[in-house]
């Protein structure tokens with residue numbers, strides 16, 4: 407019998423050497439079982455009435471998430487792959503959407519792990535879940551930096567605290583102590599005081615140009631509705647979309 411960190415998994419080995427397992431959930435597993443997701447009233451989604459393009463539908467759902475009181479509805483998960491092809495993911499703030507180009511805009515330090523991953527492999531996915539509405543949106547596409555002037559302008563419109571945090575830099579490097587961070591932030595504050603137009607060296611607005619966008623409407627009876635938009639005419643300069651339902 408082998409112990410599993412969460413539940414208890416009893417392992418037996420059959421005569422042919424294959425492993426057979428039974429699973430008994432731990433207290434954590436039981437707690438989760440008692441809280442199935444999306445067992446509440448959720449809004450309907452009528453795919454027949456969906457627009458021809460995904461950005462207007464995304465904006466519509468985002469506005470509804472704001473109105474439903476979803477906390478931080480603009481926070482999405484950005485997934486990338488590292489140099490070894492290993493996936494990585496973290497949340498960040500959606501800055502804007504570009505309807506004409508089907509672009510999702512976010513900002514990050516080009517020297518951070520995600521910035522380096524995007525430089526090596528400029529394809530990514532953004533995903534968001536709005537629990538109050540039981541809605542998920544998944545966006546996949548190619549990522550490229552916006553023009554430097556756009557990044558600089560976006561930076562200068564940030565709060566002083568956010569600018570100082572970006573000027574400190576070294577994101578995701580090991581930090582010796584919180585006092586070391588405070589010292590670096592004080593130095594960054596002095597630099598910003600001396601030059602209020604200063605922009606952090608690696609600060610970059612990125613644009614993910616979607617080639618695929620999926621809208622997922624959860625249903626308490628598990629009759630979830632999924633609608634996937636796929637971009638056509640890639641490389642022709644012409645943006646057109648088709649959409650199809652997906653089996654849930």
Ligand SMILES: Cc1cc2nc3c(=O)[nH]c(=O)nc-3n(C[C@H](O)[C@H](O)[C@H](O)COP(=O)(O)O)c2cc1C
Pocket residue numbers: 478481494495496497498499500512513514515518519520521577578
């Ligand atoms: C709510 C929230 C919003 C965030 N927004 C951003 C953001 O807009 N840009 C960013 O670079 N990191 C943001 N972060 C931090 C990232 O999740 C991540 O910790 C950081 O960017 C380092 O990621 P990396 O090591 O993969 O580069 C946010 C974190 C949280 C919890």
